[in-house]
Amino acid sequence: MDDIVRDTDNNPVLRTRAAKVDFPLSVENQQLAQQLMEYLENSQNEEIAEKYQLRAGVGLAAPQVNHGVRMTAVLIPGENEDDEPAFKDVLVNPVILSESVQMAALAEGEGCLSVDRDVPGYVPRHDRITLKYQNLAGETKQVRLKHYPAIVVQHELDHLIGVLFYDHIDENEPFNHPDDLILLS
Numbered sequence: 001m002d003d004i005v006r007d008t009d010n011n012p013v014l015r016t017r018a019a020k021v022d023f024p025l026s027v028e029n030q031q032l033a034q035q036l037m038e039y040l041e042n043s044q045n046e047e048i049a050e051k052y053q054l055r056a057g058v059g060l061a062a063p064q065v066n067h068g069v070r071m072t073a074v075l076i077p078g079e080n081e082d083d084e085p086a087f088k089d090v091l092v093n094p095v096i097l098s099e100s101v102q103m104a105a106l107a108e109g110e111g112c113l114s115v116d117r118d119v120p121g122y123v124p125r126h127d128r129i130t131l132k133y134q135n136l137a138g139e140t141k142q143v144r145l146k147h148y149p150a151i152v153v154q155h156e157l158d159h160l161i162g163v164l165f166y167d168h169i170d171e172n173e174p175f176n177h178p179d180d181l182i183l184l185s
């Protein structure tokens with residue numbers, strides 16, 4: 001897996017809107033999709049992650065590996081070790097079609113593979129979203145996600161428009177939140 005771009009690198013890719021991906025996928029974009037998902041699978045495998053010192057990830061967007069294209073892998077494990085993943089796919093040209101008024105945030109705050117430091121605070125996101133995207137076969141998919149999977153996908157789609165999680169944190173009162181914000185643990 002190529003180096004993951006950090007927000008402290010002088011690389012504008014993390015702050016640039018990514019370009020639409022054309023189908024049929026170029027060989028480069030097919031390989032990119034495979035590398036993104038492979039990183040997530042390896043990072044969630046204790047032995048491999050230890051051996052290659054990988055930070056665990058449930059999502060990885062193309063700009064994070066210096067490719068400014070609208071593509072992100074998402075791999076959210078199931079409840080238990082042997083369960084099927086809760087969500088696993090490479091999202092190409094993803095678009096949020098609708099989003100709940102209800103907002104939610106991870107009670108622990110968020111992290112990012114491109115941010116090598118803790119940035120405490122709630123990151124308010126939509127608790128439910130309807131997502132449309134193309135899969136690697138070019139088929140258009142439409143899925144409704146809620147709670148943690150919805151949070152992860154919104155974090156990844158932010159990477160495709162040059163937004164990082166801490167942009168959403170109220171720096172004066174990082175743990176300030178409206179009464180109706182759902183805190184997910």
Ligand SMILES: O=C(O)C[C@@H](Cc1ccccc1)[C@H](O)SCc1ccccc1
Nearest residue numbers: 056057058059110111112113114152155
């Ligand atoms: O940097 C990335 O985009 C990957 C993030 C995605 C993410 C972080 C926080 C909240 C939602 C999505 C990494 O997965 S951060 C590390 C991590 C690993 C396992 C579980 C949660 C967070």
Ligand code: NI
Nearest residue numbers: 111112113114
């Ligand atoms: Ni991130």
